[in-house]
Amino acid sequence: MNEYDYIIIGAGASGLLLADAMLNDSFFDQKKILLLDKNAKDTNDRTWCFWEKGNGKFEDIVHKKWNSIHFQGKDVLKRTDISPYTYKMIRSIDFYNHYLGRVKESVNITFAQEALINFEESESKVTVHTAKKTYSGKYIFNSLFDYRMATGQNKYPVLQQHFVGWVIKTDKPIFDSKEVTYMDFSIPQKGNTRFMYVLPYANNTALIEYTLFSEELLEKAEYNEAIKHYIQERFACETYEIIEKEAGSIPMTAYDFREHHTNRVRYIGTAGGWAKPSTGYTLMSTATKVPKLIDFLKQEKPLKKLKLKGKFWFYDMLFLDVLHNNNAKGHTIFESIFKTLKPQMVFKFLDEKTSLKEDIVYINSCPKTPFIKALLKRIF
CATH class of the missing domain: 3.50.50.60 (FAD/NAD(P)-binding domain)
Structure with a gap:
């Protein structure tokens, strides 16, 4: 039995x-x-989020969709329509x-x-x-x-994408319900790669997530304080109700x-x-x-x-080598990419659907020196 x-x-x-x-x-x-x-x-x-063109296999259970993303860094601010892609949440x-x-x-x-x-x-x-x-x-x-x-093992660095998120509800409409804040690097980096991620469910309800790419986790209070400060500074909001919380850690290796x-x-x-x-x-x-x-x-x-590795595994390996070697500069990589490329190109590359010619365009949008150093270190 x-x-x-x-x-x-x-x-x-x-x-x-x-x-x-x-x-x-x-x-x-x-x-x-x-x-x-x-x-x-x-x-x-x-929650799971992803982007895709048109309707997909999860369409019946998609909770919310967005057609525009917001990316912000020290020297770049983009609010962009992402069609033909749609950003989706389950x-x-x-x-x-x-x-x-x-x-x-x-x-x-x-x-x-x-x-x-x-x-x-x-x-x-x-x-x-x-x-x-x-x-x-x-x-x-x-x-x-x-x-x-x-x-x-010591051959490949192991970082964590760790985060704490609050779903908050406010008395006043303070969010743009049509736009996802995909990455906001305008917050203090404190020696790591840190950004805010905002999924607005409605104009008064949103998931606000404090996310880091680093080796070690933070004390729980530091995540909470960062979210609280961001709500106050970014949305000028002092009064809100926390209706859900989530936390997690995803390996990056x-x-x-x-x-x-x-x-x-x-x-x-x-x-x-x-x-x-x-x-x-x-x-x-x-x-x-x-x-x-x-x-x-x-x-x-x-x-x-069964083997599932391909050329994108190699690209990811170099990217993680760069983040591991100088985590405090991680934001400069993303800022350079989004400053140079349209988000549609970024999504296509991250979906591992680009041609070799498109790969070169994407790679050229990144800061050259840290990636060359990472490549030479892998070779020699």
């Missing part, structure tokens, strides 16, 4: 999108699949309800709310131990991330998580290095990698043989 063809550990974005892809492919109709998560996935614990509770709802209605996927203790791999199967039961599976997909997976894969165990999502190393954006990166994993599974080859 506890034997499965596939066991998916973690019902986050990668686990649910993988399970849903299996539901949509007849190859898996006769397969027994187990989805494990310690939580019921019944709370709104995060609340996690809507994502869970949609995808986990489909899983619970399926006949060949079982969802179990159980915490993983450990698993053991043999030549023919993987045995999974939870706090309640023991399961066996032919193949395991694990989305549970631990920073120790990446920090036990070019470390090859493939070193943890085996013939029967594959790490997915953030644990598999699916978060875009240079930005931390994960949802659309995951959505593009899941179909590749599904196609690979049909070949029934050892899981560790």
Whole structure:
């Protein structure tokens, strides 16, 4: 009764999108699949944002859309229409309800709310131990991330994109509900790469997030004070209600998580290095990698043989080398890019859809010296 063809550990974005892809492919109709998560996935614990042209696969659960972005730095201020792109936001509770709802209605996927203790791999199967039961599976997909997976090596730096966000509601209309503040570097940098990110849900309601790209986290009070100060200075607002809070940390590293894969165990999502190393954006990166994993599974080859790295991994590696070497100057890179290029070009490059000619245009928009130094250090 506890034997499965596939066991998916973690019902986050990668686990649910993988399970849903299996539901949509007849190859898996006769397969027994187990989805494990310690939580019921019944709370709104995060938001996912992305950009795309036109309507996409998540359209039914998109909570809010914007057609314009605001970028600000020390020497640049841009308010720009981003068409044909649209910036979109999904609340996690809507994502869970949609995808986990489909899983619970399926006949060949079982969802179990159980915490993983450990698993053991043999030549023919993987045995999974939870706090309640023991399961066996032919193949395991694990989305549970631990920073120790990446920090036990010195070849690639490991930064964090860490943040605290408040959703506030004000008495007066102080936000432009049609415009996302994508990055505001006008705030004190304090030796790191720091910016504010604002998603206005309405003219009196917005998510305001204090975000850093750095190695170490801050004390909780420092995030809160920065958000409070920004609301006062940027919006001249003293009175507001905090209706939601969120916090998180996303790894930023070019470390090859493939070193943890085996013939029967594959790490997915953030644990598999699916978060875009240079930005931390994960949802659309995951959505593009899941179909590749599904196609690979049909070949029934050892899981560790699937390779997903390309030229953009190399670009991200150099960018993170630069940030790691001089984190205080991180804002100058983004300011140079947005001062030189249209946001449509930036989005296309970050989507990893640019040609080599377009790559060169993007790279030329960056400060040259730190990237040349990073490249020479990698070569020599």
